[in-house]
Amino acid sequence: MDYVSNTVTERNDMLKEIGVETVEEIFNSIPEEVKLKRGLKVSGGISELFLKDYMKEISEKNSSLVGYTSFLGAGAYDHYVPGIIDHLISRQEFYTAYTPYQAELSQGTLQVIYEYQSMICELTGMSVANASLLDGGSATAEAILMAARISRNKKILLSAGLHPAYREVAHTYGVPKNLDFVKIGLEGTTTNLTELEENLDKDVAAVVVQYPNFYGSIEDMEKIQKLKQQYKKVLLIVVANPIALGLLKSPGEFGADIVTGEGQPLGNTLNYGGPYLGFLSCKDERKYIRQIPGRIAGATEDAEGNVGYVLTLQTREQHIRREKATSNMCTNEALNAAISTIYMATMGKAGLREVAEKSFKKAHYLAEKIDELDKFKVLNMNDFFYEFKVETKLSVKKVLSDLKQEKILGGVNLSRFDEEGILLSVTEKRTKEELDRLVQLMEAM
């Protein structure tokens, strides 16, 4: 099967118009020495029915979350996704459109971006947001590069409470730009503020903390704000979980200069890690707006004075500025941003708060019970949001594999980050029965 619809007769007529006998003649501009003289060794050419059977068969070699109760989090969360989202983003006008280069025929995409920016600003407590970046990790890296350009400094203080994968991506992006990364250690499961204070000086470009952090703990934002404010040029970058912001005070209110993070929890399917979206918002100051990476939509007027939307402030971008651009961002995660927009609209003022509250309360119910067990201990009982770290004298690997036998994915084994323990995340989807059953099974271990 292919998707070519010109018939043989039509093709022959077209060749005549071009003035060649065969298509091969057109390809004569490719030198013989680099031409492929054989067919591609790529299997396929199958019907729709066969494709579906084949992929179904492949899918059955996976164990998806469908058959399990999941407590996995660590940057990707199993929140409820309202059914209308997939219907709306399956409208071809959204998903088969390109980047809105012709604004007058792309008002749908552009207005969605404008609404997305507005709601991201509201959640994060900032004034300006871009139209999305590639994921939470690369958005954190872009935020760091942006902060370095604004402050004209090179030193970046990265909290060890920041997701280890985000720290790695930040290094990948930052090292070629000669950024100097200093890791600020932990005290328990939150950033060691004495260490932060010792490392803060006028040469620091940015302090990067996660809120709630990788372990689910809420950092002492008030203290961090105070420390940072002693140095005028130092920026505070907060990597936030947008669901938690339904309940928690926005990073903007704690003096954040740039807020970034992973938008997946806002209505996006888990999809084995992507496509997700990175969000990035900042203060409404000229030096910030000039340095923000990625696309931005803005409202304007048409020739008759009607409201309309365009991509704007494009003199920051690669297609105009080339090597002087703020970033190489071109393709972003527009459809995922549309998903998050529809999610924020659907859940709305009360719903987002309710998701956050229910996740919080269920997580604490579970953590209290686990902490009462002899063989398990919750490390951050007093400051976590909906994700917490558990330690045990038992083999973590065995604990998790025994739970899997019972159709429970009991959390992320922190050994993948060279640490001991389990990171458990509880979303609003988990029922009391599921929570009690997990405790019961752990108790019997």
Added chain:
Amino acid sequence: MAERLIKDYSSPGRKGYSLPPLEIPEVDMGDYIKESYFRDELKLPEVSEVDVVRHYTALSELNYGVDSGIYPLGSCTMKYNPKRNEDIARIEGLSQLHPYQDEEDLQGSFEFLYELKRDLAEISGMDEMTLQPASGAHGELTGLLIIREYFEDKGIEKSKVIVPDSAHGTNPASAVMAGFDIVEIESNKDGMVDIDKLKEAVDDKVAALMLTNPNTLGIFEKDIKEIADIIHDAGGLLYYDGANLNAIMGYARPGDMDFDVLHLNLHKTFSTPHGGGGPGSGTVGIKEFLRPYLPRPVLKKDAKNYYWDYDRPKSIGKVHAFYGNYGVLVKAFSYIKTLGGEGLTKTTENAVLNANYMKAKLKEEFLLPYQENSLHEFVLSGVKQKEKGASTLNIAKRLLDYGQYAPTIYFPLVVKEAMMIEPTETENVDTLNRFIETLKKISEEIEKNPELVKNAPHNTSVRKLDEVKAARQPNLRW
């Protein structure tokens, strides 16, 4: 008609969601979180499910997708996005997967990802691929970081990347992000790399030349072997921008042209939808000697299982928190399996046929600045029309009045009043003829009544938008 903002649908207390009950005994959150950490108010919309559905449906109706009609954006390869690929990507056993599940639970997905890597390597003539980069530009950055890491590992000091003036803007921007300085070289009169200028620009500090082949004029760089030799002899590497792979797939392979690194835009050649600006996927291919520098982790296979190899001491590190845009990879794989090697080659053949047909039918009416043979896309200039009073921008806007999308305009920068047209293979001759007729009609309109074209668009949901006002008085949120 304009559609109001979602917030303007709000009514205090209105809801459009339902969540499972709490069930557990009430928890006092104040026992755990300081009072000063609670948010006072969240000003999000208060709307019903029907409001949401009506609003976003209304917005979708202001948009234009590939299913609406031809989308001839040059270098963007806007081909039909098969519906079956969407269905496949929604199979729960493929989509409801958490990135930190155990590898033993993901063997099905690993199987097709591994095959996808192999297929893409075969199509492009490379030795290994990484699926981690999430967009074309992300792929460029990844590829250039691999090059950077390679030279650092070998202890060879390199500081520059050469980029032709016809290159995509992402090329120089990515090279700067990877820590290089840019050397731009002018194209020759045929729109190709000027060999003499290239020789002048090359020295032992050049890490790489970034090239699109065929280039953004749709012209194949026939001296590619010589170009490769010049760069390689100076100790540099050759980078291939895969935006234009749709022109050569099955006919030629960048690997055989001696490219060392490339990225492929799966949302272009391999037909995954562009989503109004993303998600995409910018998989990167490399030659064997660059394998140690690939981003972590690398998908491998032993006698029994597929697994992620994290033990990569020379890796550039991760460029994405997880493994890239997996959901996009499912669709690209479905596409490749539907077509197979023969189908992919037929795709190229028809993409090139369609573009050359359009060029033949339009080159009288509009100026064709470069006469060289072109492949899957071609560039016209609107200078003749500009003299008569309407610019390429005006022509683009007038096309919208006729319910068709405009080509890429004012790119490449080497052509004045450029219109870069790429019809792709999935359009048939009837659609092409309709577009050709429309462009000719607009050109006639410019002769008779340039004001009509200058004031376009007339029939779209909004008239021509004031971009200057948008930039000078930014209104970026409600």
